[in-house]
Amino acid sequence: MMKIKKVDLFLTSMKLVQPFRTHQETVADRQSILVKVTDDEGHSGWGEVVAFSSPWYTEETIETAWHMLTEFFIPTIIQGEWKSPREVNEALSRWKRNQMAKAGIEMAVWDLFAKRDSVSLAEYIGGVRKEVKAGIVVSMDSPERMLSTIESRIIEGYERIKVKIDPTNDYEMLKVIKDAYPDIALLADANSAYSLKDVERLKNLDSLKLLMIEQPLAADDIVEHAELQKILSTPVCLDESIVSLHDARNAIKLGSCKVMSIKIGRVGGLANAIDIYNLCEEHDIPVWCGGMLETGISRAFHIALASLPNFTIPGDLSASSRYWEQDVIIPEVVVEHGNVKVPEGPGIGFKVDETFIEQITKRKATFHA
Ligand SMILES: O=C(O)CCC(=O)c1ccccc1C(=O)O
Ligand SMILES: [Mg+2]
Known part of the structure; x- marks a missing residue:
């Protein structure tokens, strides 16, 4: 008690x-x-x-x-x-x-x-990984500046890159990145910038062989995402659309996505995040762990969550220094050879x-x- x-x-x-x-x-x-x-x-x-x-x-x-x-x-x-x-x-x-x-x-x-x-939080929830794969998000900018940011991040060890897109900044920018780094795991996050009217535009992205496209349509477009996924060969990943286990169940039933991003805050807590994780595992839906431009506290929770075995895709887990001059946890989160170590100390495993x-x-x- x-x-x-x-x-x-x-x-x-x-x-x-x-x-x-x-x-x-x-x-x-x-x-x-x-x-x-x-x-x-x-x-x-x-x-x-x-x-x-x-x-x-x-x-x-x-x-x-x-x-x-x-x-x-x-x-x-x-x-x-x-x-x-x-x-x-x-x-x-x-x-x-x-x-x-x-x-x-x-x-x-x-x-x-x-x-x-x-016990460590990771152990408390049944995590098994000693380290989790890092990933980086590059915010919207000119293609030249995005390319030079990506180059620095690759040198720092990140192996998975996510870029933000919208209908004014998609195929050409992504093509520039793909041409420069054909082997990099690249995904595009639209944060609901498209509608089904843009289906030709989105279909055009298929030739880029992206890892996935994240949340192309509006948060409540769960039916429309299912229609879109039927047309696209690129896997659709849902982010904003999934705020509960119920949403995850509907999305899987309708075929609205082939991948899911899990964020503890968005889904109302760690218990719900674990429930969604388990549901996805049952249905062979790969999952990855999102980020929220968060402080080290929420990041520590996401690191523990990502230590569960079915988190097979590198998430938006980056070093503290990518966001902050100084983080609220000691030590700060670091990325080495593309990985973040899962702390072993009690609870979140970082000192606040x-x-x-x-x-x-x-x-x-x-x-x-
Ligand atoms: O690096 C991060 O923390 C994640 C960056 C990111 O894409 C994001 C950040 C804040 C809110 C939503 C999103 C998103 O995944 O859409
Ligand atoms: Mg997103």
């Missing part, structure tokens, strides 16, 4: 080393909500809300998440006695959606349980730098049982 005695919220702001550009939004200053839960024995666990300041990726924002946490989710979990992180996830499921806000606190509870039991967190905190709140 676990009694949660205290919850601390830190609304932080960190400058990205480079602004991150998609067709919808440019992120330069990254706000996050870092969540610390403490039990009655003095153990504590950390989680992170990966919503953005504006609702460009999903409908949540940092402020809606703050509201949900303070008014509903913290009061729901701070009074009970919990047998497992899953039980906390189920208690939160009585409230609708708001997946990233839920995930932020649910993750902290997973870290807390693993720390109390003195609370002194640094205090420095970047814009708003703080503490809740007692």
Whole structure:
């Protein structure tokens, strides 16, 4: 049994080393909500809300998440006695959606349980890999600048490259990259920039033999994605469309994708992420682990998740230094020979730098049982 005695919220702001550009939004200053839960024995666990300041990726924002946490989710979990992180996830499921806000606190509870039991989070969830494959995302830019960024990343050891595309910047830019690096594992993420009207444009990308195309259509275009996948030989990967196990089930049933990206925040927590992972394994759908321009806390969770055996495709797992001058964890995440080591220490396996967190905190709140 676990009694949660205290919850601390830190609304932080960190400058990205480079602004991150998609067709919808440019992120330069990254706000996050870092969540610390403490039990009655003095153990504590950390989680992170990966919503953005504006609702460009999903409908949540940092402020809606703050509201949900303070008014509903913290009061729901701070009074009970919990047998497992899953039980906390189920208690939160009585409230609708708001997946990233839920995930932020649910993750902290997973870290807390693993720390109390003195096992690494990876081991706690059945992870087997000692290291996981890294991957890099190159934000939208001119083809020349994207090519030179890709060159540096390849030198740093990344073997899988993802680029952002939209209808004004797709085939030609991808062709330039493919011609320069014919052997690189290349995928394109459209973040819903297309509709079925663009089917010829998308079909034209088939000749590039991309690893996959990520989220070409809108988040709720689950039926349209199935139509598109029938026409394309390139595998479709869903990102924004999958925010629950139910969504994953529908997508598989309809044939809306051949690959799925799993992000703990997007799907409302680690328990849901594991459920989606298991469902995909049952249906031979390869999965990979996404990223959210997150701090080291959420990244640590994604590293633990990616240590499960069926994460066969390198994810958006990059070094801390690709995003931040300084990360909130010690040591920071590093990529060596294209891999990230899965930490073996208890819980997330990184020390959380609370002194640094205090420095970047814009708003703080503490809740007692
Ligand atoms: O490097 C990362 O953290 C992932 C970059 C990325 O593509 C992304 C970042 C934030 C939100 C959505 C996405 C996405 O996968 O669509
Ligand atoms: Mg994506």
